[in-house]
Amino acid sequence: MAVEERNKVELWAKAIEQISGTNDLGSEYLNFLMEVTSKNTTIPIIVVNADGTLNSDANITYNEARKEEVLQKELKKMKDRVVPIKIELSENEYQLLYYRESSILRNLRLYPLVQLFVIVIFIVVAYFAFNATNQAEQNQVWVGMSKETAHQLGTPISSLMAWIELLKLKNVDENLVKELEQDTKRLERITERFSKIGSKPELLRVNIVEVLNSSVDYLKRRSSDKVIFETSYDEKAYVETPLNAALFSWVIENICKNAIDAMGNNGTITLKLKEKDNQVYIDISDTGVGVAKSHFKTIFQPGYSTKKRGWGLGLSLAKRIVEIYHSGKIFIKSSELGKGTTFRIVLNK
Known part of the structure; x- marks a missing residue:
């Protein structure tokens, strides 16, 4: 189509040459040439004189007041895209025809x-x-x-x-x-x-401190004496939060059990609780092997596990319980290889 449009423009230029350069054209031939020039209704054309001044144009829409400005912009675009066609008017006189592709093309x-x-x-x-x-x-x-x-x-x-x-x-x-x-x-x-x-489990307004205390007490009884649990909050405080206690304690236990495995049954697990605005922040830190940054997100995917036994569902279930059932957030706040990891849980009060 591009080649065909070029041929049409060349034919248009040839017709202009014939009309301008011959005085003894028969009426039929002249009518034919005029029809050729009038048939182009889609290809934008600008004809400039040898000295670069604008001569005529076709199929370019503009406001008469802005004619010069619009034509100059169009001419610049045409010069960047096509080789002009030379219209020989006489032996020493010529014009250059510029065009661009039609809107259809x-x-x-x-x-x-x-x-x-x-x-x-x-x-x-x-x-x-x-x-x-x-x-x-x-x-x-x-x-x-x-x-x-x-x-x-x-x-x-x-x-x-x-x-x-x-x-x-x-x-x-x-x-x-x-x-x-x-x-x-x-x-x-x-x-x-x-x-x-x-x-969807039922959420009741309960004291989250009691849930944490209960989970820590259970884990202490079932863990090695070399695993030390520290709580950095007031164990007698009352912090009311909408929770399903049975499921949320599962989250705490899963994170702590992972921490115990990461520490090789020897180290310290620290639980912190703080309130800010309308949210509760729970940080669970361990002194284990740590997690590489590239695994911060994949660690919560089903099947991810560094242990030889187990299905790698603990943290995946923890994420589901916190984020889907409790509309909260759970993520690795920080981790350093060889020093430990801190998980953060954010819940709405």
Whole structure:
């Protein structure tokens, strides 16, 4: 089309030459030449004299008051893009014809880019749709497994509770029965957690300090003596926050258990709590091996684990519980290889 437009302009220039340079044209031939020049209704044209002054133009829209300014701008664009066509008027007199592509041709040049853009958009949408479908399927599998686990745990827990009551009647060592009772309650809580995966849990206004204290006490009893737990907050304070205590304590325990593994069962875990504006900040620090910056986000993805055993779901579930169920945030605040890591949890009061 570009070549065809060039041919049309050359024919237009040739017609002007013939009209200007011959006086003895027959009327039919003259009419033919005039028709050739009038047929061009799409290609913008500017004709300049040999001295560079504007002579005539065609197919350029402008306001009469701004004619000179518009034509000069158009001429500059044309000079940058095309080689002018010389119109020989006489032996010593000539004009130069400049032109640019028609709007149809310019739009056609953009058409492949528009097509490419549409294809890219389609591929991106298809990719995200596929990922969303895949993620939804995975979520359904995990939800199904969680609920089935909770269901399967129900029967043995009921039996354990009955056995504990029987042991109480048999005057068995009180401390032993108490420990069994605590472990059974722990199993009940785990079952409750699994049963709530996949459904929006109920948030109650509770004292988050009590939830932290309870989680730390449980972890202390189940951890090595070489693991030291420090709390940098008032353990008797009252900080009311909308929480699902069973699920949130799971978050604290998961982070602390990861910290214990990172420290090799030997080090210090520090929990800090502070209020600011309408939010609660919980920082959990350890003295473990640390996390590389490149893993700050991937550490929360399902399957990520540096341990030989385990499925790498702890931190993924923690993120889901904090961000989806509690509308909060959880992230690695800071970490230094060989020195330790600090996780931060932000909750709305």
